[in-house]
Amino acid sequence: MRLRTPRQGIAVAAGRVFAGPVSWMSPSRNANCCGALHYINTDWDAWTVRVGRRAAHRHNSDFPIPRNSCAELRRFFKKNDMSRGFFNVVAPMLIALSLLLLARPAVCDPSDPPPAPLNERLLTVPVDSSPLVRLKVTLYMPSRGGPFPLALVNHGSSHDPANAPRVADEFIPYYFLSRGYAVAMPMMRGYAGSEGYLRPHGCDIMGIGLDAAQDIRKVLDYLKRQPGIDAAHIVVAGKSMGGWNTLAFGALNPPDVKGLMSFAGGVKESDCASSDAGLISGAGQFGARTRLRSIWFFGENDQIFATSTWQAMFRQYTAAGAHAELVDYGAFQKDAHAMTASGAGLPLWVKKADAFLASIDMPSEEVNPEYLPARAPASNAYADINDLSAVPYLSDAQREKLYRGFLAAPLPRAMAIGLTNGTWASGGFDPAAAAMKNCWKITKYCQLYAVDNAVVWPRLESEPPVTKFAALSDVAAVPYLGAPGRQAYGKFLTAHRPRAFAVAPDGAWGAASGLDPINDALAACANGHRGCRLYAVDSDVVWAGR
8 A cells, every 4th residue: 555645845764855745655564574574664762663665754764684584584483383474573573673782882892902913922921030930921013014112011900910901901002002112011920820929018119119120120121032122112101000110110220211101100008008108208219210201191080099199209209300291181081090991091191102202212103093093083063062953864762862872971982873873882992983883784874973072973065154144043034935935944944964955036945854955955946946055054054145
């Protein structure tokens, strides 16, 4: 049965735009999975499933069903002696549910690796002979070039050392890989397969670091003999306890190291009631011995080290004669101590790190961009990040479920939108890439809509420059139109984006919303009329006057 309903103005059906009469086809009453079924139309408002050759509903999403899925499901039902009628009901529901799962947002694993080979090697390095103690060292190397400058990165402490991950705060090694470095990550004694144990020092915070410094020295000597390592270009870095151990190693003034990088460096000793005082005093003593340049990174909402503590540490360190730079990157999410474990933290420290490396004659240019998340498109004036009405293509229900979910997600995050659906991702190596990948699984013509707190959706390529002819909502300002045309413009203002409205000198008009609204609006206006020009696109008036 075919229903024909004339409607003048704007109609949206499966992402297409029609001006004038619109036709709908009702679902086939005898549809079956491998016969008449070509689309599953999921009504996001009512969570119902319709089956048919084609069903056009304003707020529905159309998904083509692969024939292989139908064949496999048919064999399953036949094998289990299920009736054809039952199959016709259940099979579409099973497929629809699987597609609904695909549309769910992704909360990405922070340990997701970059889409580039790490060329990982696990080394066992002896650091003590009586008794024998061997440390596990993870070594990453870029795939191109060599020999490579070396970044030795020291890790922080853990409440469960034996089960600690071999690689933590992944964006530090990824950063160095992107700059063409080999990256070595030694595990402290008792951590993740390393032998031995850490000696207790009580409130001698300086002694904790100096013990680790001796092991770092032996690991570095071993690494310098490895193939592919440029032993003349070495930098040592560390996070948290690893940052403190890095400063302790610097106090040995190693002649083969160019500089030191400490990220939230410090130690909290459980059997010391005055760890902060020990950190401040120890920093001063390290500073008196250190001739290497260093850079320190701290945030003001660090949940382990108070701002007053790390500021006093830095003052004591530099007052004693050490050459250091402090980067105070302010507050970061809920805990600045976790900044290097998140891609959202990269803008806070990468440029400073590049400048520091360049100042100590170490490589600082990005040569392997695949090891860091792709740069997000520039923010634009398309819409405010909190403006749900500006989100293109999606129905009101999809905006409420998907976009509000995106706005509530922690950074880093990204939202991708296609013709009939969208998805967002949060966390992980590159949420923008994850959102785009998942979006293309469930719809077509996907683009990034927002990244973190910025809308990056591009203006339509053929959109004329924005003018200040009139306010978008000023219906009376639209030229040429009579009463029916002004009524149509009022409806245009309620249409989903992307959208366009065109007018002609004889009062004709065309409006469209969907994949190519500019051309569709101009074509609808020009049907028997001349001189059609765009008046408005999305939220902008583009009319330049008569």
